[in-house]
Amino acid sequence: MSNKIYNACIYARLSRDDGDKLESDSITNQKALIRDFLSKHPEIHVVSEKTDDGYSGVNFDRPAFQEMMDEIRSGKVNCVVVKDLSRFGRNYIEAGNYIERVFPFMGVRFIAINDSYDSLDKNQSDSLIIPFKNLINDAYCKDISVKIRSQLEIKRKKGQFIGAFAVYGYLKDEEDHNKLVVDTFASEVVRSIFKWKLEGMSQGRIADKLNMQGVLCPMEYKISLGMKVQTNFRIHKRAMWSPVSVTRILTNEIYTGVLVQGKSGTPNYKVKKVMPKDETEWIRVENSHAAIICREDFDNVQIIMQRDIRIAPEEEKVYPFSGYLKCADCGQNMVRKHYVACDKEYTYFICSTRKAKKGCSTHTIKEDALMNAVLEATKQQVENIIQLEQMLKTLNSLPENQQDVFNYDAQIVKLKEEIERNKSFKLKLYENLQEGMIGQDEYFLFKKSYAAKIAEAEASIAAIEDERKQTVGRNRERLAWIDVYKAYQNITEISRKLVVDLIEQIRIFEGGRIEIKWRYYDEYQKITGSISKSQMVV
Structure with missing residues (x-):
């Protein structure tokens, strides 16, 4: 053994992510074991202690480890002592590179106490065993990682929140x-x-x-x-x-x-x-x-x-129609303009292509005229939707349109009758047994059969009721857009929220004529089509 004095760094690492045993591998226990070992090696002087608490061993991009490497490069440290190889690192390629190439090249003595490894007096067998131990540590880390990922995936699919912090709200x-x-x-x-x-x-x-x-x-x-x-x-x-x-x-x-x-x-x-x-x-x-x-x-x-929506610098909110007005000819946005003449204020919309003098005809409409036109059209559309809902309720109340519901109810009634019939048979079994009409084996066989039929019928009823509930729920969801329109009964002015809720786009034609594309138009057409067919059948 050489009489050389070594300046050592005690290195400890702990990570919950790679499944480390917290009690045996705690930072305190690691350091206590290392100090006890060094107390029997007077040639090793501790000059530094480094701890990576909460860092995985799968890579070496850890703050304390890098600080230790800086001290090695500066010559302050020429010996590294760890509890075992898994505390040093779990990546067998990088760990092996440090132990077999980097540290020997830099003249650093490396000691892994529990693995009985000391680079100063390693033998040939150690050279073979160390890579295998590093490979096992790496494989262990991979196995734990796969298990953790799988567990998190299961939690996500169950709708369990796994983030560190809840979202604001x-x-x-x-x-x-x-x-x-x-x-x-x-x-x-x-x-x-x-x-x-x-x-x-x-x-x-x-x-x-x-x-x-x-x-x-x-x-x-x-x-x-x-x-x-x-x-x-x-x-x-x-x-x-x-x-x-x-x-x-x-x-x-x-x-x-x-x-x-x-x-x-x-x-x-x-x-x-x-x-x-x-x-x-x-x-x-x-x-x-x-x-x-x-x-x-x-x-x-x-x-x-x-949408392409901008707010005037002096305004807090956008104008009600911002982003919704289009030129009917070129398809470009309509631009809002405001001017004062003869002590009177004028506000109008003009085609952006025309305004930029890049073609298109003169498409303009005064803001007041647009507001009034949209207001009247909205009132009429809301009234149409309300009438449509009334017609739909009338049609749904007709017997021929309630067939699906009747089918569900009829199935349930039939299954309940079957349950009562099997219950009656089950009660008579004991009497038949007492009168000697059936044997004990037959009694238990029939009893089990009737109980199975009752359970099967009850499960069928539960399934049918659930399906009936889902069907009713889907119908309500399909018609939920009607409530959006109904919320604007008796309106007196156009608001931004009204435009967002009810309107898809407003096209401006030359001469000030407007065309409104309403939201939920496809749903409206489907219902009107269904009503027309029903009326023809009636």
């Missing part, structure tokens, strides 16, 4: 951290954000309004709840609402009760870089938690955000 259930519950305060902020967007406010205006009202942004709100949040995007001492943070909320489907997870991930257990996944690989679970925003409002907001 929700909290993790105290009794079940994989379940989301509505946050009373934050959910109201979310509802306000969607409401303001539907009313015509931009993301920037919404962010300014929230900041002016002193509402904490999502990150600051988490901190106020005692959550430990770290971010690299903080610019000011206190984070503020921004158009980006508002957009994240407006485009997050989670507020409709839909949980979408698995949007990103790492390629394998060795590569820790998170990469986005194709949308077909996302795991989407409906009704996994309580909704804050109804599907109708969420979809409307997505439509608004896809």
Whole structure:
């Protein structure tokens, strides 16, 4: 043994992700074992201690490990001591490269205590065993990684939330951290954000309004709840609402009760870089938690955000028709213009192609005339929808249109009669046994048969009732758009929300004539077609 003095670094690592045994492999226990070993080696002086707590061993891009390598390069350390090879690393290729090439080249002595490995006096058998031990550690890490990934995949498919923090507007259930519950305060902020967007406010205006009202942004709100949040995007001492943070909320489907997870991930257990996944690989679970925003409002907001909508600098909201007016000839947007002449104010819309002097004919319409025309057309359309609903109710009440419901009820009645009949047979079995008409074996055989038939019929009834309920539910969902129109009975003015809810597009023709493309037009046509056929049959 050489009399050389070694300046050693004690290195310890612990990661819950790779399934390490917390009790035996705790940082404290690792260091205690190493110090006990070094107490019997006076030639080794401890000059440094490095700890990577919470870092996986599948790669060597760990802060404390890199600090140790810097000390080795500077000459401060020439000996590394670890509890065992698995604490050093679980990637057999990189671990082997350090042990067999890097450390010998740099003159570093390497000691793995529990593996009885010391590079200073290793023999030929050690040279063969060490790579195999590193390979086993690597395989162990891969196995644990596969199990963890599989378990997380199962939880996602069950609709269990597996994120570190709940999305703004929700909290993790105290009794079940994989379940989301509505946050009373934050959910109201979310509802306000969607409401303001539907009313015509931009993301920037919404962010300014929230900041002016002193509402904490999502990150600051988490901190106020005692959550430990770290971010690299903080610019000011206190984070503020921004158009980006508002957009994240407006485009997050989670507020409709839909949980979408698995949007990103790492390629394998060795590569820790998170990469986005194709949308077909996302795991989407409906009704996994309580909704804050109804599907109708969420979809409307997505439509608004896809349109080319601008807000005048001095205005807080967009104009009601912004993004909805099109020239009937060239298909380009209509531009709003405002001017004052002879102490009178005039506001009109003109084709953007014509305004830019790039062709097209003169398409203009005064704002007041447009407002009145759309208002009258909307009143008429709402009245048409209400009349349509009344006709639909009348037709659905006719016996020939209730056949499906009757079929369900008839099946249930028949099955209930079968249950009563088998129950009666079952009761008579004992009498037949006592009178000697059947033997004991036959008694138990028939009893089991009747019980099975009763259970089968009861299961069939439950299935039919469930199917009946689903059919009724689908019919209600299919006609839900009618309620959207009915909400605008007795209107007196055109609002931004009305335009978003009811109108797809407004085309402006030369001479001021307008054509409105209503939302849910296809659904309207299907129902009117069905009513026409029913009336012809009658």
